[in-house]
Amino acid sequence: MTTRIALATSADHADLHPADLPLAAALRTAGLDPVAEVWTDPSVDWSSYDAVLLRSVWDYHTRYLEFTEWLGQLDKACVPVFNDTDLLRWNGDKRYLLELRERGVAIVPSQVAAGACLHEVVAGLDGQQIVIKPTVSATAHNTIRGLAGSGELSRAMGDLPDDVYLVQPFLPEIQSEGEWSLIYLDGEYSHSVLKRPADGDYRVQSDMGGTATSADPTPAVRAAADAVLAAVDSKHAPVYARVDGVVVTGRFLLMEVELIEPYLFLPQHPAADVQLATAVASRLA
Structure with a gap:
């Protein structure tokens, strides 16, 4: 019997974001039946799926109460969610950064x-x-x-x-040196990109004109990002995680650890599609 998995997405990407199409193909190759479902669609029977994998749920922050209620529905339906719902709730509010600071992670100073x-x-x-x-x-x-x-x-x-x-x-290093994004799949380091804002801006998001280039982090940056993931309190390693940070006076400072719906820069590293699909399939075996 084929394992059905819902790829939760937003109405803006009802048929999946183009960057996730190779992942859907890799999931099929891994023996799963992936179906794109808009998370806010009340007609979806989530209990009919064997699991839910969040992908381009990029509007959750504008409908956060609705989002947390939806997670509760998935819990009641006993549908496995990747990442798990407790981790998603914890990661949904950036005050988690202060918790990570208490666990020894160097973060951008925050109040x-x-x-x-x-x-x-x-x-x-x-x-x-x-x-x-x-x-x-x-x-x-x-x-x-x-x-x-x-x-x-x-x-x-x-x-x-x-x-x-x-x-x-404000950290001027974001403009001069860029912001690192390190991608982890099934708890293991996969690949990295270095993001830079458009000239005169400070926002690295592509919607704001930012760019992302594949790059290899230094051993110090890699070790710091590894330590961030190790400090995340979860029963199992996240199926996917993105650790974002900037190097200031030689020290990697965490900006965010993305566990809900991060863009994983899969087109820059095609092998990661198979890696992620394999991780999901193994957890459902």
């Missing part, structure tokens, strides 16, 4: 602030270039950068919705 506290925190950083981002966010959504204490940043903050935010120093 959490909500409501009026946001203005108090920013006032304490007067004269510094900072970045403000929601703790539940993706693709630089509602992320702003500016000089603390400036009228321009104050006006931008006034346009932000009432939410919980991370306040971090």
